[in-house]
Amino acid sequence: MRIFRQALNPEEIVKITGGELLKRHDTLLNHVADPQAADEHSVLFLDNENYLPAVLSSSAGLIIARHKYKSELLNHSANLIFTENAYQSVLKLVNFWLETEDKDFVTSIHPAAVIAPDVILPEHCKIGAYAVIEAGTTLGDYTIIDPFCYIGQNCRLGEHCRLYAKVTLYENTEIGNNVIIHSGCVIGADGFGYLLLEGRQQKIPQIGQVIIHDNVEIGANTTIDRGTIGPTIIGEGTKIDNLVQIGHNCVIGKHCILCAQVGLAGSTTLGDYVCLAGQVGVADHLTIGEGAVVGAQSGVSNHLPAGGKYFGYPARDAMLMKRIMAVENDLPELIKFMHKLQKDRKQE
């Protein structure tokens, strides 16, 4: 668990979280913990009946709980804050801590970073050890480049971005503001395109780029290929999990959710607010409409209309798919009956 530098007393915390404070004793809180690991300096939250016994037997210094758990908690020695939604209250507290630590922004450029002479660094930034930034690239203010990041030629990064250790951007990649990219991502590698000519797979040159808009987050070891000619585009506010593959010339809308190990073949378009669960695969040149939700491991082989829920292999209307799956278990029994019927008929 993460210990924050600025410890707070219960009175300071209730100003951040809102709610009603029941002060029991003086203490300083500096982190949020699991019940088993909690000590005098820990904040816990209680939103859900299942966790009540663990919270009751914990040694936390402060418990933030829903109003409805008031009577159960009154005998606990911890300081108590009661709110409408304990989880959202604790999120407010953690975000306060995170923002406080971010305010200590101290520009630092590690001497072992290799930065091309024409790269103009912004007033505030951090460049870690062994980062490499090639010629023609620009960085926005307050952007953090961790160790071993490789940023190719002529990339453009916005403000307040964070590239964790070992992110790779191929040349000409464009990234907006407030973009977070986790370790091991590869953005802008060649799209997968070949023509079989005279018995050999001949490479189709990949000379497009990747454009990532504001407020996108991308998980570890995900790969997003450059377009063949035009760009591959990730829309504003979209969140992408680990080990996802996005093929060349895909266009992803705004505020989409792509869970881990999703794969999109080339030139596929997702509307805004599309949600693809884990390991979903989408074939090439398809369109998935705004707000569509596709269940885990589904295989999308046709266009999907906006707003629907889809599921299965191939992906179909989720209600229909559930009915199909429900009858599958009866299939062996019923097929046996049908074979009997067939036999009877032949004998007639």
Added chain:
Amino acid sequence: MRIFRQALNPEEIVKITGGELLKRHDTLLNHVADPQAADEHSVLFLDNENYLPAVLSSSAGLIIARHKYKSELLNHSANLIFTENAYQSVLKLVNFWLETEDKDFVTSIHPAAVIAPDVILPEHCKIGAYAVIEAGTTLGDYTIIDPFCYIGQNCRLGEHCRLYAKVTLYENTEIGNNVIIHSGCVIGADGFGYLLLEGRQQKIPQIGQVIIHDNVEIGANTTIDRGTIGPTIIGEGTKIDNLVQIGHNCVIGKHCILCAQVGLAGSTTLGDYVCLAGQVGVADHLTIGEGAVVGAQSGVSNHLPAGGKYFGYPARDAMLMKRIMAVENDLPELIKFMHKLQKDRKQE
């Protein structure tokens, strides 16, 4: 989009692409663009009716189009080239540009590369910042090793290879000529082999290697494990997409296509020209015959004969699988009817 250093005029371009030039005005072209992004220096191509309106309203300096679009384009102010196949013409042009830039090959070895004393570098090569090359390794002429590549002991790389940033080769890996490996690939990690002895998973030593033949391309973050004793082999001209997993002792034929997120368990053999679509999984110790094509997300659990098309989970003849999928939608309705039949029979 990629801007090339050598700008060409329309007369120079038609010599490269072939076809018939309709010269309208002098201009210099240095890149291929999407219609929306095109300017005076852009080349567009038109092969497909759907793109006609976008091309007509663009500001491109040169349009390469199929003969059949002649009448529609005659009013456009751009220079025009008409050919049999606009896409192949534009490929010729891009390959000309790429080859021209490659001819500027200037050997450079970054001072922050760590190269073991016994490594003999070829006359022409590029070694990027923070590349590490261990003892006993040899590199072929014109090979490019980008920053952060790690090449273990006793590896052998051929000529004209390109390892993009952060490729990892474990010891004893052998790579032919003209091989391209994208960022984040890990070649030669231990195969996944354990024996459950006395309640513990005991590691089986992995002392084989990986051999990659000429003209192979491997996508970002793909992993190819070393053989347990013998080698894992990737055949000549085979192309592998991103995030693919190839298990220990697999033998992949020539000119195969393995799309993104394909997974092969250990000791599986693919004939030449096999094509596995995205997210296909293949079990261990299987053989897929020459030219077989396996549809996306299929699960291959049996040997597959050469030349067929397969699909599904488990993978079956694609025609049969399509018929099965077609009837699945009717299953809930028909099962209801069958239950009724059964009930009637019992009552009889």
Added chain:
Amino acid sequence: MRIFRQALNPEEIVKITGGELLKRHDTLLNHVADPQAADEHSVLFLDNENYLPAVLSSSAGLIIARHKYKSELLNHSANLIFTENAYQSVLKLVNFWLETEDKDFVTSIHPAAVIAPDVILPEHCKIGAYAVIEAGTTLGDYTIIDPFCYIGQNCRLGEHCRLYAKVTLYENTEIGNNVIIHSGCVIGADGFGYLLLEGRQQKIPQIGQVIIHDNVEIGANTTIDRGTIGPTIIGEGTKIDNLVQIGHNCVIGKHCILCAQVGLAGSTTLGDYVCLAGQVGVADHLTIGEGAVVGAQSGVSNHLPAGGKYFGYPARDAMLMKRIMAVENDLPELIKFMHKLQKDRKQE
């Protein structure tokens, strides 16, 4: 194949492997090979009829074979050792060689490693070129950190660990003893958690950690996310293959096997000795009981009881699933028959 530094004669080898030696001539052996690649210094093993012809025509210096192949091998000029289980005998030999080479442990810290001043290095360790170790981290004795590893703040690593090139540990990661992590792994990146508020995906702070217990091995490019608040835990002796995704707050038991490209969504719990075959996906907040085995590509969407075998999409009892798959091939034919029945009924 890997050549070991300490060459052994047949008499020395039989002391390691056990069994009965038939000495033919003096030679020194220093590696295990495939039959095709074998020479005077190669050891082969023969456990399986299929490999008999290849072994007979090889030029190996020593063949370790099961007793039952004695008569077939007597005419071969190689030295021969006959044992109960040739494969296990050869494992003993390879482990002897590997342990001998490990005994040469020479502490070395590359001058280009960047190690925070407060990191206390153990007496024996190897830190490769361009490794970065941040403040507050501790390393156990005999641990090897290869080039380009990034170890964030306040990590704790045990003894005899091996981090291959380019492993990334985010801050606060804890790792036990004898843990092997292959290249490209990312341990401790943020879990994938957002709340859709006012039309935007708002990030839920991820302030937990990852804890990996003793004797775990993790394959190349695998990702394990930190817990949202509490930890993500990998139990003792568990083995994880390449390109696996483990979501935030998962708890994996002891001695489990997770094959390549498996994906676990958040907060899922696996008992001890669970085995998930390749490309299996498991939804969030599920429990898979001790010793359960789940077949390749299955989609687990419900809790699975201990000890069973499961398979399919969704994962079901493996025997039932096999029966369902067996009847699927007959579906098109039978559905046709049923439609005929329905038609007849309507006509009646």
